[in-house]
Amino acid sequence: MAIIDDLHHPMHQQTELEPSSRSVVRQAFALLVVYLSLGVLIYWMNRDHYVVNQTHPVVDGLYFCIVTMCTIGYGDITPNSVVTKLFSIMFVLVGFGFIDILLSGMVSYVLDLQESYMLDSAKRREEPAKRRSYIIDVKKGRMRIRLKVALALGVVVSCIALGVGIMHFIEKIDWLDSFYLSVMSVTTVGYGDRAFKTLPGRLFAAVWLLVSTLAVARAFLYLAEARVDKRNRERAKRVLCETMSVSQFFAADIDNNGCVSKAEYVIYKLKEMEKITDKDITPISKQFDKLDRCSNGKITLVDLLDSSCGD
Incomplete structure (x- = not known):
């Protein structure tokens, strides 16, 4: 029977495995770097057509691209020509998908590692083989959802705390306003009454905003997923x-x-x-x-x- 099955279903005809989370992260990161480089180049070529308190053209361009992609819109750098306005429209529409794919791949990769470690620990603690298999099958899905929620919330809290520290010591903003600007930034509110003005501050914001804004969105998504999972488990138990x-x-x-x-x-x-x-x-x-x-x-x-x- 095994020989017959091999004849009719050879290995090379089987469905290929999906790309790993690591390869997704690498591909998305490479595309993001290329896309940001293109955005910075276009900004630099049209830097005279922006209303901006300049620090350095390249840093300002990177800062503008990140603020645009994350849909924050502080208002400290704004386009004032037809070309730059069209560029901003296309950049935000296409670019937001890149950072979403990148963060999704990073979260999946970290969760896979953490889940593997926890499941290995559970296997070592449980001696009876049948009981071990049952526990792993029952708890695996629930564990993954909880890990996603905890990871996303942890990243959000860490980003807010890091932002508060950088704004206070680099941008010289008092603690309350630093906390205010940090929360308004990661939640993509961006009133525009506060923004990054220094060269080191804008360099920091280029990386910080890229991670923190998407982390907040993912945290709310995973919380909703956890509620749906709980409701489904309660329905299954009732049935x-x-x-x-x-x-x-x-x-x-x-x-x-x-x-x-x-x-x-x-x-x-x-x-x-x-x-x-x-x-x-x-x-x-x-x-x-x-x-x-x-x-x-x-x-x-x-x-x-x-x-x-x-x-």
């Missing part, structure tokens, strides 16, 4: 605790033969948990009917070989 009524029996009897098989019961419960729908089941049923050459409700090895030969 599993229910006893089958007569009406539920008839609903579970898919083939209307007066009895509910194990497969029918599983499908019914999954539908009640909203894990699957009839739209998910229909194509699978059609595929099964295609393989069931004898139409007896079972797939045999003969059916499988006939199907492979026919293909």
Whole structure:
């Protein structure tokens, strides 16, 4: 059977694995560097068409590109010509996707490492093999969601604290205004009453804003995901605790033969948990009917070989 399976399903025809999180990060980072370099070059070529308190053309260009991509808009650097306005429109529309992909890949990569470490620790602590496997399967998805929330919130708090320190010591802003500007920046409010004015401050902002603004967005996204996961687990628990009524029996009897098989019961419960729908089941049923050459409700090895030969 193994030889037959290899003949009909060779390894080189199997679905390729998706790119790892690390390669996604590398590709996104490379594209981001190229895109920012292009943006800085265009800014430098049109630097006389901006209203700006200049420090250095390259630093100002990088600072402007980051503030634009992160949709903060302090207002301390603004375009005042048709060309620079069109450039700003295109830059923010295209560039925001780059930093989103970059941060998503970085978060996924860190989560994969952390999850692997925690699961290895759980394996070492649990001695019985069956119990270990059960615990890992049950907790793996929940653990990943909690890790994402904790990581995103940790990055947000760290970015705000770092921003407060830099603004106070580099930009010479008092502690309250530093905290105010830090929060307004990471949440992309950007009133414009405060902004970065010094060369070191703008260099810092170019990196800091790139990470912090997307981290806030991801934190809210992961919090929403955690709430949805909790609601789904509560629904699944409620469905599993229910006893089958007569009406539920008839609903579970898919083939209307007066009895509910194990497969029918599983499908019914999954539908009640909203894990699957009839739209998910229909194509699978059609595929099964295609393989069931004898139409007896079972797939045999003969059916499988006939199907492979026919293909």
